[in-house]
Amino acid sequence: MAKALFHKHQRVYVAPVGTWAIVEHVKPHWVKDVEEPVRIYYxxxxxxxxxxxxxxxxxxxxxxxxxxxxxxxxxxxxSMEECSRHPFPGTFPVVVTDPKDWGGWRVPAAEYDRDPNRIEAQARLITRSPGLLELAEQLVQLASDDTELPDSVSALARRAGELVREISTKPSPAP
Known part of the structure; x- marks a missing residue:
């Protein structure tokens, strides 16, 4: 018996053609008196x-x-006086992604001094991005599990799927 490994609207690599494509239709091949399809075509x-x-x-x-x-x-x-207009005078944000407080994202002091509020917002966004990615993945999973969603939610799920794919696709090695 066969089970579908891919679903409609999923991006797949088609080896015989050597290109990426979207699954448009999942076509099960049924046999009389058998509860599950014998083969699945895409x-x-x-x-x-x-x-x-x-x-x-x-x-x-x-x-x-x-x-x-x-x-x-x-x-x-x-000095503290020179950066008194900053949201946190005398300091700047450093986003760390490692338990040992190193690795991650840092900004040059000159760039922070130019627009400290923008840099603070970027730091908050970066630290929350793993949670946002998880939320997007859950939305995509919800849409793939439930086909009776409103069009607006389906559109959001497609957009979330595109973002998740862009984030999680490994870049091809340089020639």
Missing amino acids: DCGLGRDFTTHELASEQVETVDGENWRVLRARNKWQ
Whole structure:
């Protein structure tokens, strides 16, 4: 018996053609008096139907965001009076993604001094991005499980799926 490994609107790599495509239709092949389909074919809009072994899904990297946080680094190059207009005078944000308080995102002091509120907002966004990614993945999963969603929610789920795919697709190696 066969089970569908890919679903409609999923992006897959089609090995015989050597390109990425979207599954347009999942076509089960039924036999009389059998409860499950014998084979599953996938229509990817490329002129013929493909079997499961001819397709591959995208490799998804997971992001561990438990340790992502904003630390305050001391501003060594400016006195407290020179940076009194900053949201946190005398410091600037450093986003760390490692339990040992290193690795992550830092900003040059000159850039922080130019627009400290924008940099503070970026730091907050970066630290919350793993949670936002998890939320987007859950929305995509909800849409794939429930086909009776309103069009507006389905559109959001498609957009979330595109974002998750962009984030989690590994770049191809340089030639």
